[in-house]
Amino acid sequence: MVSDDAVSAYARDGVVVVRGLMTPSEIELITVGIGKVLADHSPASIVASGPDDPGQFVEDFCRWAEIDEIGKVALRSGVPRVAAELMDSPTARFYHDHILVKEPQTKAPTPWHQDQPYYNVHGRGISAWIPIDPVPKDGSPEFWAGSHLGPWRLPRSFLDREAKWFPEGTLAEIPDIDADRSRYDIRRWDLDVGDVIFFDFATVHSAPGFPFDHRRRVLSLRYLSADARYTQRPWKTSPEFPGLSQELAEGAELDHPYFPLAWPR
Numbered sequence: 001m002v003s004d005d006a007v008s009a010y011a012r013d014g015v016v017v018v019r020g021l022m023t024p025s026e027i028e029l030i031t032v033g034i035g036k037v038l039a040d041h042s043p044a045s046i047v048a049s050g051p052d053d054p055g056q057f058v059e060d061f062c063r064w065a066e067i068d069e070i071g072k073v074a075l076r077s078g079v080p081r082v083a084a085e086l087m088d089s090p091t092a093r094f095y096h097d098h099i100l101v102k103e104p105q106t107k108a109p110t111p112w113h114q115d116q117p118y119y120n121v122h123g124r125g126i127s128a129w130i131p132i133d134p135v136p137k138d139g140s141p142e143f144w145a146g147s148h149l150g151p152w153r154l155p156r157s158f159l160d161r162e163a164k165w166f167p168e169g170t171l172a173e174i175p176d177i178d179a180d181r182s183r184y185d186i187r188r189w190d191l192d193v194g195d196v197i198f199f200d201f202a203t204v205h206s207a208p209g210f211p212f213d214h215r216r217r218v219l220s221l222r223y224l225s226a227d228a229r230y231t232q233r234p235w236k237t238s239p240e241f242p243g244l245s246q247e248l249a250e251g252a253e254l255d256h257p258y259f260p261l262a263w264p265r
């Protein structure tokens with residue numbers, strides 16, 4: 001489904017945009033699915049903007065099993081196949097969904113971070129960032145191309161910048177990219193509904209606030225490559241998978257009902 005050029009660009013940069021991947025009916029499923037999430041948040045839901053923000057940044061996690069529309073897109077659309085092809089992996093195992101909604105005029109940025117250190121996996125994984133509203137370049141997430149080949153960097157909570165996962169000093173810090181952006185190869189795009197950004201779990205990325213008069217509703221779907229393995233963490237991962245440490249051994253394949261095989265199907 002993707003060209004060899006896209007596969008090699010992804011291996012080099014850790015990020016690629018695939019234009020027009022989502023069909024209108026899949027966009028409709030995501031629209032209904034995100035509507036259900038916003039009408040009934042899960043206990044894992046977070047407001048990642050401050051009380052004085054003129055907009056709001058809301059996140060929720062792991063809703064695919066109860067919200068059929070999200071499950072269908074995660075497991076039955078073209079996304080898992082593209083994920084496997086870009087990772088150059090024979091399989092793509094679904095890891096989790098993440099809903100990220102910025103209301104009009106939200107000021108809260110998503111700080112620079114890598115996703116992988118928040119998780120309970122070693123080995124490669126990929127995210128598919130699927131907006132269901134147009135995203136102008138000034139509202140697009142930004143990606144430091146090539147950073148997936150570098151070290152893991154200390155994960156911090158978005159609002160209060162606390163090290164709640166790896167202890168302070170145990171991983172490299174994210175550099176102050178915005179202090180001198182010319183030193184980094186930063187990618188961002190004008191995105192139409194249907195376009196999808198795929199990026200490696202280890203790619204350093206961020207997103208600005210959303211200074212526009214419409215909302216920015218996004219479904220981000222995460223998949224694991226065939227080489228990904230479970231790793232137990234002494235802390236609550238983000239997201240958390242309750243009870244998993246009793247059911248999977250350290251280093252096991254993530255072959256568990258939480259993580260269905262999405263490609264091949």
Ligand SMILES: O=C(O)CCC(=O)C(=O)O
Nearest residue numbers: 100110115129207218220
């Ligand atoms: O949508 C955003 O604001 C940030 C996206 C992000 O960090 C992610 O999908 O991992």
